Amino acid sequence: MEQGTGGYGLIQLVLLGVVCWQFYNALFKQQPPEQPDQTVHKAVAASSPTALAASRRNADDDIRWKDVTKPGPGAALGLSEITALDRKFDVHRFLDEALVAYETILSAYTSGDRMALQRLSSSDVYSTLEATLTEREGRKEHIESSLVRLETPKIVDARASEDAMQVTLRFICELVTVTRGDNEEIIDGHPTSVVRVSDVWTFARPIASSQHDWKLIATTPD
Numbered sequence: 001m002e003q004g005t006g007g008y009g010l011i012q013l014v015l016l017g018v019v020c021w022q023f024y025n026a027l028f029k030q031q032p033p034e035q036p037d038q039t040v041h042k043a044v045a046a047s048s049p050t051a052l053a054a055s056r057r058n059a060d061d062d063i064r065w066k067d068v069t070k071p072g073p074g075a076a077l078g079l080s081e082i083t084a085l086d087r088k089f090d091v092h093r094f095l096d097e098a099l100v101a102y103e104t105i106l107s108a109y110t111s112g113d114r115m116a117l118q119r120l121s122s123s124d125v126y127s128t129l130e131a132t133l134t135e136r137e138g139r140k141e142h143i144e145s146s147l148v149r150l151e152t153p154k155i156v157d158a159r160a161s162e163d164a165m166q167v168t169l170r171f172i173c174e175l176v177t178v179t180r181g182d183n184e185e186i187i188d189g190h191p192t193s194v195v196r197v198s199d200v201w202t203f204a205r206p207i208a209s210s211q212h213d214w215k216l217i218a219t220t221p222d
Helices: 012-032 040-044 050-059 074-084 089-113 113-118 121-137
Strands: 144-150 153-158 164-180 184-206 213-221
Touching: 012 040, 074 153, 089 113, 089 121, 089 164, 089 184, 121 213
Parallel strands: none
Antiparallel strands: 144 164, 153 164, 164 184, 184 213
């Protein structure tokens, strides 16, 4: 299922298109991407054994996750573990909020809204983005872009422990983007070429926190 541009306001589309490619470059060219916390899955064996064991037995045939995950048992197993530990977790609500967070983070990156980036990102991700914002401002560069298509994200991985949960999604968009310098010269991109961008983002939150306390903790190239 794809989500066309009709569901978004013009300002949101412009902001998303403007920064998607630049955001990708900022995270992957400035420093190696932060990897998801590998201790999360290790801790699963020691957390709520009865509930988690039941979730593992039922993950393969749990049709709840069929429409929101990529094929394979990994994401479904993780989502079953999450719901076993947090009965209030709603995967469709999470997807809606993740899409809003995706747009908000990209919008904040384009506008230089450091407070929003800090609120929605882990310290490592924020440090990388803040540094590239400062560099971009120093170069006096600006971006012209338009979004062609934004697909509905899919969950590619999910993990849970007794204290935390994390969910990884693939976001795919197509856009036209060009970066210009202070004298309007083209530095990157092309004013008519469509670029397909595929990002894999991992969000995490403590289990004890609210449904709205997800933070971007890692990005990886797809």
